Amino acid sequence: MIISGQRFDEERALYGSDGLVVRECRFDGPSDGESALKESKNIEVYDSFFNLRYPFWHDTDLKIVNCEMTDKCRAALWYTKKTVIEDSKLHGIKALRECSDISIKNSDIISPEFGWSVSGIKMEDSSAQSEYFMMRSDHLDFRSVKLQGKYSFQYISDSVIEDCEFDTKDAFWHAKNVLVKNSVIKGEYLGWYCENVTFENCVITGTQPLCYCRGLKLKGCRMYDADLAFEKSDVDALITTGMISIKNPASGKISLPSVDSIIMDDPSACGVIDVTG
Numbered sequence: 001m002i003i004s005g006q007r008f009d010e011e012r013a014l015y016g017s018d019g020l021v022v023r024e025c026r027f028d029g030p031s032d033g034e035s036a037l038k039e040s041k042n043i044e045v046y047d048s049f050f051n052l053r054y055p056f057w058h059d060t061d062l063k064i065v066n067c068e069m070t071d072k073c074r075a076a077l078w079y080t081k082k083t084v085i086e087d088s089k090l091h092g093i094k095a096l097r098e099c100s101d102i103s104i105k106n107s108d109i110i111s112p113e114f115g116w117s118v119s120g121i122k123m124e125d126s127s128a129q130s131e132y133f134m135m136r137s138d139h140l141d142f143r144s145v146k147l148q149g150k151y152s153f154q155y156i157s158d159s160v161i162e163d164c165e166f167d168t169k170d171a172f173w174h175a176k177n178v179l180v181k182n183s184v185i186k187g188e189y190l191g192w193y194c195e196n197v198t199f200e201n202c203v204i205t206g207t208q209p210l211c212y213c214r215g216l217k218l219k220g221c222r223m224y225d226a227d228l229a230f231e232k233s234d235v236d237a238l239i240t241t242g243m244i245s246i247k248n249p250a251s252g253k254i255s256l257p258s259v260d261s262i263i264m265d266d267p268s269a270c271g272v273i274d275v276t277g
Helices: none
Strands: 002-004 018-023 042-044 060-065 081-086 098-106 108-110 119-129 141-148 156-162 165-168 178-180 184-186 197-201 203-205 214-223 235-238 244-246 251-256 259-263 271-273
Touching: 259 271
Parallel strands: 002 018, 018 042, 042 060, 060 081, 081 098, 098 119, 108 119, 119 141, 141 156, 141 165, 156 178, 165 184, 178 197, 184 203, 197 214, 203 214, 214 235, 235 251, 244 259, 251 271
Antiparallel strands: none
């Protein structure tokens, strides 16, 4: 069934639909109804406008292309799986939560608390502004994503991030089994308490990075404005730039061309610092 050029504002306007194609429709109006396509499956939505809350809850096999979800479209996708989102704007708070098997491409995200407790999310060629972005999520596959916001990727696991640019703070805290490649990460207090996280060919900027880590690896990374780094961390690092200071690495080896200050005032700190310059 195809629905085209209509406006819906009532409660659960298309609830429980199956095999529906929606084109150039508006979900907006004075009735201020919620949950327009809740509990639906095999749904395709093109060139449509969403200005009401909770449109895509408990949906399966969903495709959204060239759609806009405004700041009033709160919590747009929850408990939804097998979904493709392309060329769209997701601008409402909490836009993705407890979802799985989601692909997002060429899209713009402005959404605090985006992507909590999701699994199997692929995102590419997209931008995001968010606080607590992707918290407690797993099996992420991110390519060419630009992010601005605080407290990103906390408690994530089993993920790969490549060719991305992140302007963030307190990122990757408690992350586990994560690979970050060819990416730029700018922000303070990067990666504290992470486990089995590898940064490969990355540019890392900011104060007090990578403390209290276990199984941390850096391969051919550049680090700028980095001071008091690696405190209490088990780390194997090859860094290609000089650093301001390194403090009390717990174990492992850090190789770099220069460092202004090495602080080893904890008797339990056994990390080796190899200055090659």
